[in-house]
Amino acid sequence: MAARRSVAVLLKRSVVSAAKSPAQTRCISSSSSPRRKVAVLGAAGGIGQPLGLLMKLNPLVTDLSLYDIAGTPGVAADISHVDTTATVEGFAGEADLAKALKGCDLVIIPAGVPRKPGMTRDDLFKINAGIVKGLCTAIAEHCPGALVNMISNPVNSTVPIAAEVFKLHGTYDSRKLFGVTTLDVVRARTFYSVLKGLPVREVNVPVVGGHAGITILPLFSQASPKVQLTDEEIEALTKRTQDGGTEVVQAKAGKGSATLSMAYAGALFAEACLKGLNGVENIQCSYVASDITNLPFFSSKVRLGRNGVEEVLELGSLSDYEQKGLEALKEELQSSIQKGLDFVKPQHT
Known part of the structure; x- marks a missing residue:
């Protein structure tokens, strides 16, 4: 019984409590x-x-709908035996997609193929873009008011795809579409805390930009608690945060990508969204429609609330290193955004 309680405490770590300033949670x-x-x-x-397991453990979830093209009834049966209050239903195949989505407040999309050794995010795009387009079409038809958390990679492109699909169906609300970049924040917190011997639960590091390679820009100048970092340490921490996904892919030797840490990060961000819907405002980093740079989508701190994104916050003061990183990422991020837009609405010349 004590073991169960300790696991529950770990898995129910509040996203909101990770925001250190009292003003960040209301x-x-x-x-x-x-x-x-x-x-x-x-x-x-x-x-x-x-x-799915982590969402079953979350007390804010009362009804959990699990969908995939196959295998979901077994997953749902397994998870349903966990002794928490959420009801669980499993749906398999396109014929069941409408039933899976009906009445949803939040839809999380990790669907698609994982990245394998030697596979670029561009390779992922070719496969996953069509999957995302189809799922978002169904969301527009069956739960147009739901918050949508996009995990399917490459997020820099799949979020613009979702936006265009929703626009075509007249259901687009920029406040309700999110690219989940929480794993970048989780990694930055972990690497920073380990390097400096800090309690990880007290660490916060904002991460801005996008969700691939150099488009991931951790702002260690704004990290808390504040500690002194050398230029070499900043560069190493930044590089490791940017290459965290590749590190896992290589460590798994072709047998998988970052699945467990991504599920954890996805559950943290989903909890933050649910708390916002329930009236507990909180600040998280997410890749959303934005005008704080010249890019139409950008990851930065956003204030979550009853409507989804209540406010996109400014970047704040950046170090010279971070300012250079910001300028360096823009071209690649713009290209990824355009690729997503063109997939749904091709540009004719």
């Missing part, structure tokens, strides 16, 4: 939490299965 309502239905699309995959 409880708007003290009433009991409403019923919330969450769907995981791609629930039989390497990310989807642990993510």
Whole structure:
């Protein structure tokens, strides 16, 4: 029994508590939490299965809908035996997609193929773009008001794809579409805390830009607690955060990508969204429609609330190193964004 409690405490780590400033969290309502239905699309995959389990453990989730092209009934049966209050249903195949989505408040999309050794994010795009387009079409038809958390890579392109699909169906609300970049934040926190011997639960590091390679820009100048870093340490921490996904792919020797840490990060961000919907405002980093740079989509701190994104926050003061990194990432990020836009709405010359 004690072991179960300790696991539950670990898995229920509050995203909101990771924001250190009291101003970053504001409880708007003290009433009991409403019923919330969450769907995981791609629930039989390497990310989807642990993510489904983590969402079953979250007390804010009352109804959990697990969908994939195959295998989901077994996953749902397995997760449903966990003794928490959320009800679980599994749906398999396109014929069941509408039932999986009906009435959802939050849809999480980890669907698609994982990255393998030697596979670029461009290779991933060719496969995953069509999957995302189809799923977002179904969301537009069956739960157009839901918050959408995009995990399917390459996020820099799949979020613009989702936006264009929703626009075509007249359901686009920029406040409700998120690229989940929380894993970059989790990695930056971990690497920073280990390097400097800090309690990781007290560490916060904002990460801005995008969600691939050099487009990932951790802002260690804004990290808390504040400690002195050498130029070499900053460069090494930045590089490791940017290459975290590749590190896992190589370590797994062709047998997988970052599935468990991604599921954890996805669950953290999903919890933050649910808390926002329930009236507990909190600040997280996410890749969203933005005008704080000249790019139409950008990851930065956003304030979550009842409508999804309540505010996109400014970048704040950047070091010279970070300012150079910001300028360096823009061309690549713009190219990825355009690739997503063109997939749905090709440009004719």
